[in-house]
Structure formats: structure tokens, C-alpha cells
Amino acid sequence: MKKIVLASNNRGKLAELQAMLAPLSVELVRQADLGVGEAEEPFRTFVENALAKARFAARHTGLPALADDAGLCVDAFGGLPGVDTAYYATQFGYPKGDDTNVQALLEQMQGIDQRRAAMVSTLVAVRSPEDPEPLIAVGRVVGEIARERRGHNGFGFDPIMFIPEFGQTFAELPVEVKNAHSHRGRAARQMLELMRERWF
Numbered sequence: 001m002k003k004i005v006l007a008s009n010n011r012g013k014l015a016e017l018q019a020m021l022a023p024l025s026v027e028l029v030r031q032a033d034l035g036v037g038e039a040e041e042p043f044r045t046f047v048e049n050a051l052a053k054a055r056f057a058a059r060h061t062g063l064p065a066l067a068d069d070a071g072l073c074v075d076a077f078g079g080l081p082g083v084d085t086a087y088y089a090t091q092f093g094y095p096k097g098d099d100t101n102v103q104a105l106l107e108q109m110q111g112i113d114q115r116r117a118a119m120v121s122t123l124v125a126v127r128s129p130e131d132p133e134p135l136i137a138v139g140r141v142v143g144e145i146a147r148e149r150r151g152h153n154g155f156g157f158d159p160i161m162f163i164p165e166f167g168q169t170f171a172e173l174p175v176e177v178k179n180a181h182s183h184r185g186r187a188a189r190q191m192l193e194l195m196r197e198r199w200f
Contacts, residue, residue, distance in 0.1 A: 002026045002200075004125070005034060007050075007057035007067035012155040016179060017068065020188035024195055028066065036060045041083065046071065046122035049083055051134055059129035064199075066191070070121040070184065072157050074105075074145065076114045085157075098156050102149060106160065115144040119161055119170075121183040123191045127199065135194040139186030154178055 002025070006014055009032040018028045031037075039056035041049040046069040053067035071085030081088040089100035092107070109115065118140050125135040141163065149159040151171030158170035163181070170178050179185045 003063055004028055005036070005057045005061045005063045005065045006030050007039065007053035007065050009038070010155075013068055013184070016182075016184055017066070017188060020179060020185060021192060021195075023192060024200060026195075029063075031057045031061070034061050034063075041069070044083060046083060046120060047124065047136060047138075050122045050124035050136075051126075054124045054126045054134065055129045055131075058126050058131075064125065064127050066123060066125045068121055068123050068184065068187070070119070072105075072161075073118045073120055074109075075116040076109070076112050102157060102160055105145065105157070106148070109145055115146075116142065117145050117161070118142045119157065119183040121187040123184075123187045125191060125195065125199075133198075135191060135198065137187045137190035137194060139183040139188070139190065141181065141183045141186070 004026050006017065006028045009030055014028060014030055036057055039053045041052060043049045050067040050069035054065040057065035071082050073079040073082050087096055089104040090096050092104045094100035094104055121139045123137045143161050143163045146160045146162040146169055150169045151159055153173065153175055154171045161170045163170060166173060170182060
């Protein structure tokens with residue numbers, strides 16, 4: 001089985017991506033399990049940050065690398081928090097974390113009726129740190145920010161990301177349904193095809 005380092009220490013991402021890439025018979029290994037720290041993410045776009053993370057992980061492990069940079073883009077906030085999604089709560093005095101992010105967003109959106117938002121996942125894979133042809137896949141799901149938490153599945157903003165086509169939040173959907181329709185699921189399906197076509 002071919003090993004690919006996942007340029008993330010997020011166990012939720014690891015589990016989702018491992019399941020989605022299962023048809024390739026690859027084993028995803030978290031960079032932390034190989035002694036690799038976090039890469040810097042100085043850029044303002046998902047694709048630039050994902051590429052930086054993938055190259056960093058490949059450079060420090062000698063393995064092909066897969067990175068995901070994902071975030072929530074809220075229309076009422078001009079597309080923010082975007083690349084700063086993971087740290088969203090910290091600008092309002094909360095510690096970094098999924099629960100505090102959800103709390104902060106619900107507070108910031110009180111009294112706002114324009115609740116449209118997109119969850120975006122950008123996956124970038126490189127064969128080596130210098131790979132001139134990174135594989136890039138983008139998945140996007142548009143929904144609305146719910147006014148309260150609903151459901152217990154998933155992670156991140158799933159409890160308040162209401163998907164009109166299902167009439168539920170991502171956290172209310174069964175995991176297999178969420179994975180099939182989520183931003184990360186859509187990006188992973190594209191990545192699966194790109195890897196099949198160009199790497200395997």
C-alpha cells in the first residue's frame with residue numbers, strides 16, 4: 001500500500017479523506033505521526049496555503065503529500081473568515097477551537113438575515129517538494145448559517161451549516177451522506193480521479 005503524508009493533524013480530516021481515497025489503496029499518515037510540525041500559511045487563498053502545506057510535508061518526510069485548506073466563506077462578511085476559519089474565534093477573545101468558532105459566528109450573525117455561506121475545500125497533492133505539476137481539486141457547498149446548533153455528527157461548522165437541499169445541517173446528516181455531498185467530499189472525488197489518471 002502506497003503511503004501519502006497528510007499535511008494536517010486534524011483527525012476529522014484524516015478519517016474523512018482516508019475513507020474517500022480508499023479505492024486507491026493508499027494509506028494516509030498524519031504529518032505529526034512522522035514528527036513533522038505545522039507549515040506556515042501566510043497566503044490569502046486556499047490554494048496557495050494548501051500548496052505550501054503539501055510541499056512542506058513532502059520536504060520533511062520524503063513522501064508524496066496531500067494537503068487540504070478549507071474554510072467557511074460568509075457572504076455577509078465579504079467571504080470571510082475564509083483562510084482564517086480555524087482561528088475565527090480568537091479575534092473575539094475565545095480560544096481556538098470548533099466549539100468556540102461556532103459560538104463566535106452565531107454571535108456575530110445575530111440580527112443578520114443574509115445568511116448565505118459556502119464551505120470550500122481545496123486539496124493539493126504533490127509527488128515531491130519540487131513537483132511542478134501539483135494536483136488541485138476544489139469542492140464547494142453553498143448553504144446558510146443556521147440560527148442555532150443542530151445535530152452531533154461531523155466537526156467544525158457542521159452543526160450550523162444548513163444545506164437547503166437536505167433541509168438539515170451537515171451535523172444532522174448521516175456521515176456517509178455528508179461525505180458524499182460535503183465540500184471535502186466533492187474535492188476528494190476530483191482528487192481521486194486526478195490521482196488515478198496521473199499518479200497510479
